[in-house]
Amino acid sequence: MLAYTVRRILVSIPVLIVSTFIVFLVVVNSGDPVANFATSRQPPPSKAAVTAFARHIHADQPAVERYWNWITGVLHGDWGPSVQPNLDIGHDLFTRFRVTVTLVAAAMLLALVMSIVFGVFSAIRQYSAADYTITFLGFLFLAMPVFWFAVLLKQAGIWFNQETGSQFLGTIGEKSPYLEVDTTWNEFTDRVGHLILPTITLALVSFASWTRYTRASMLEVLDSDYVRLARAKGLRRGRVLTRHALRTALIPLATVTALDIAIILGGAVITETIFQWHGMGEMLVQAATTLDVYRTMAWLLLSAVVVIVFNLFADLLYAVLDPRIRYD
């Protein structure tokens, strides 16, 4: 498996180079940040300022040369200049990555727990009212636009705060700018209060589909011979479900979870914007709207690495969970 892992990592390097080069060309040609700079301020900047700006962001160099300088710079820790003054893209990227990881990890955990519980329950109560309800909700969440659901959740959060006379649930940011009583416990609860609504929003993107996977997988396993045999041998239903059926049923979910990381990162773009979390999603939106080439590329490179790593992780996990799979 080690040889397989190394091979996969080596293969991913040219994939990264080719994909970033193509995207770089697309991003460079998607607009003119220099013209944007020259016209978006009032009074308009002087010609000297416009020229200096163009030089600063390397807009006076050919695209291929810019790409080469960028990719070699990244290897040395230099992520290139931003159109935003004084912005260190590398520092910004990893600060934001931590924020997004917090949100994505919490959302994935919640989505996993919910999808396993509801998926299994739905399977063992197939065609019951509960199964229909869960199925209905699953499709409802699947069809519901994230931005719309997020706004609904915010309203529900405000209602909760008003009913309880508290300020527990936050609708913007990771934490409050200040706490009247600044203790570790208060800071912890403040952060939790700000995490709940965006986590639910992001979790429901995956929950809906993962529940369907779990249900289908569980139904297939419950119908298999070894489960019937276990029941026939007199094992209790709960033991059969938890010790025998569930482990097998979760194999597809484990791989789907790892593969869905790209979808979750995509969902984070909207969720972070709505909840004003200063993570990678917000960074992409800002970079795209300001035609910030190197900032966009930093986002894409890190996201691509995450997706590649999680794809590899999914393949390896599959082999670990299913003894029939072996990598040479």
Next chain:
Amino acid sequence: MRAHSSALTRGLALTAGLVLTLAACSSGGGGGSGGTKGTSAGLTSCATEGKADTCNSGTTKAGGTFTYVIEKNIQQWNVQDTNGNTFENAEALSPVLPQVYVPQPDFSVKLNTDLVTSATQTSASPQTIVYKINPKASWNDGTAITADDFVYYWRTNDGKDCPPPPASDSTQTKGCLPESTAGYDRIKSVTGSDNGKTVTVVMAKPYADWKSLFGAGYPFYPAHVAEKVSGATAGDAAHMTAAQMTQGWQYFQKNPPTKYATAGPYKMTEWVDNDHATYEPDPKWTGKKATLQRLIFKVISDATQEPIALRNNEVQGIYPQPEVDLVNQVKAIPNVTYTIGSGLTWEHFDLNLHNPVIGKYLALRQAMFTAISVKDIMAKTVAQFDPGVKQLYNHNFVPGTAGYKDVVSASGQGSGDLTKAKKYLTDAKFTGVGTALKSPDGKTVGPFNCRYTTGNQIRQSECQILQSDLANLGIKVTIKPIGAADLGTVLAGHQYDIIVFAWVASPFAISGAQQLWTTGAGGNYGGYSNKQVDSLISTAIGETDQTKAAALLNQADQIMVNDAYVLPLYQKPTFLAVQTRFVNMRNNSTNVGPPYNVGEWGLKK
């Protein structure tokens, strides 16, 4: 069975909850009563003429935290620099850095007597201005504010003593890039007397907008800090080298005011990048003390989230660009007062004179502008949430400013007078008027494109109405959106025939006019050129009598209207909403924003 019904109950409960939430959203809940003319309780009188500077006044009591929303992060803290010249930066620096004249909500300027007790033009030739610095005025590290601060300000902003970075400097760090050198490049000398507490500014060439110097949204930075970080002699800004001034300039770019001495009612105690700035009253401030316990400027980059944060009491004041949905949401929030005002930002249609047909035929341009009904445009867009919106009839001044004069309506432009518009064309020998317009040389006129920034529903509607109006003349118009970040590319590249966007007028209209209307000026994207206009604006800038200067500018504007280059539509509405338990916040739509009087903000007594 029990499990089934339990699950079903949970499912139904969740569904019911969602439905209830939806209902709550649509009804908007109780609370804040919408008043007439777009105002409510605390800010009601702001829309009344003459009340803009005094509305929502009240006595304050000590304590309270007020969180005010700014809509962009601040990456660069030198607001005098081209890159740092952002509205948010000006807002965030208002509580901590002083300026001579402060723009007011009614677009006038007011002398900041905490900084200078007087600022007087003592001679017209050579134009001489004398500033008397308040004897108590000092930075919060104990250093007195003196003429040295004026000298440093002037020399870093005149474009000569600290020149822009040279071509070889790819880092953009070896020079000063002031947002504008206007006025400072006309100063001959700045000298101190009376122990540095009297400043005499002598102009080499007269400058009409002298009150814009050393302020008007661009505050002082402490010269002694710049001298210290650059190794220059203390108190001798007059002899700082370009390299030393650059070092100071760079220092103020990179460091938030938490790092150096400030002079305002508040001191900034914390800056969390991309999130918030925290201020506390500065005990060393020699002016009137602030009463709030804490002031926070919170970054919320998505305006649609601001009313929700206001409703959840996470913020107490917002200043977003109004839209129908947003205004309706705020109306439904209890204990919140709001006002819709007319800002300095004005919407307009521009014709691209680089287009050979549009540029060639004056009659065509006049006909196009006359056929457009601005009243119709307003009724179908902004008037839906701002019934008081009025058509703008000047390119430089807005109603309420001293020089405002209607120079447009007599021309019929923006009236939607189709008969008059058609007459322009027939008189100029155009054919196919009203069906398929052809120029006097027999060529088809158009199709022209009308461009607007994508996602801006109001501007899309404006283009659609224009399309319909010009169809009546036989001109076909296609509507072409501009990518969110591509407005600059389109303007600078002249990639439009007709475009709708907005300019921000200045309380100092005369110097602003030069940047927009004179031949080859940076903001003159449509390629307008009229020697008479150039000359009149140039004379206006050098006129020391403000009334005469305004008259000259209006004379130039009249010529520009006749040339039919830009059609002003209306002043874009501005929108301030604050909780009613706070007072003294007002809608200041100049470049300093509502924090112009932040030291007065406080809990209502």
